[in-house]
Amino acid sequence: MTANNTIQLQPVHIDALTEVGNIGSGNAATALAALMGASVDIQIPVITLVDYQEIAQLLGGGDASVICIFLELSGDLSGMLLHVVKPNFASKLINTFYPSSISSLKDISEMDLSVVSEMGNITSAAYVKALADLTGLFINISPPSAETGTIDSVLRASEDRIPRLGDQVLFVDETLTVGDSEMDANMILLPDADSLRVLFEHLHVSF
Numbered sequence: 381m382t383a384n385n386t387i388q389l390q391p392v393h394i395d396a397l398t399e400v401g402n403i404g405s406g407n408a409a410t411a412l413a414a415l416m417g418a419s420v421d422i423q424i425p426v427i428t429l430v431d432y433q434e435i436a437q438l439l440g441g442g443d444a445s446v447i448c449i450f451l452e453l454s455g456d457l458s459g460m461l462l463h464v465v466k467p468n469f470a471s472k473l474i475n476t477f478y479p480s481s482i483s484s485l486k487d488i489s490e491m492d493l494s495v496v497s498e499m500g501n502i503t504s505a506a507y508v509k510a511l512a513d514l515t516g517l518f519i520n521i522s523p524p525s526a527e528t529g530t531i532d533s534v535l536r537a538s539e540d541r542i543p544r545l546g547d548q549v550l551f552v553d554e555t556l557t558v559g560d561s562e563m564d565a566n567m568i569l570l571p572d573a574d575s576l577r578v579l580f581e582h583l584h585v586s587f
Contacts, residue, residue, distance in 0.1 A: 396583040397427040404507035411502045418559050425554035442532035445485050449500030449524045456517035459571040460542045463500035469563045485528045497524045515582035546573045
């Protein structure tokens with residue numbers, strides 16, 4: 381990790397992030413409902429700025445098993461967007477398409493990963509579009525790639541892909557309701573050492 385000056389959020393920062401979450405969740409719910417052929421509701425997510433070292437604890441500890449969808453950001457913002465899905469979430473999601481019994485990561489098939497990757501791609505793209513629309517920034521995202529493992533292992537993988545990560549990240553805590561099933565998931569925006577300040581500057585928020 382590359383050291384940078386810590387940003388202290390003020391109420392105006394929180395308001396800007398809430399607006400991103402509001403727009404992004406609406407876009408994501410519409411897109412997922414079309415994909416899944418089911419009603420989808422996403423509560424307005426809580427988006428917070430946290431220290432990189434806090435991520436594992438927020439996700440349940442470094443040894444927790446997850447599926448992680450990686451999307452690289454390029455253009456006016458550089459970094460990595462991670463969509464973190466736990467096995468129980470993946471099972472509920474996949475079973476909206478076809479029967480599948482998933483109790484642990486070893487039960488995940490390539491087809492299952494493809495379904496989860498598409499969900500992560502759609503949801504992540506919705507939030508990136510919200511950021512781009514609100515900031516006027518050009519943000520490109522790569523096709524998604526999926527990995528399974530512990531939270532610690534997927535975080536190490538992100539550092540290997542983006543070596544100039546900053547010390548702070550945007551942590552998105554979201555709750556989805558698909559049909560009558562409620563699911564929790566998280567996204568993490570890992571910006572490079574300069575992109576976080578660029579983002580807030582284009583949200584017209586000063587420090």
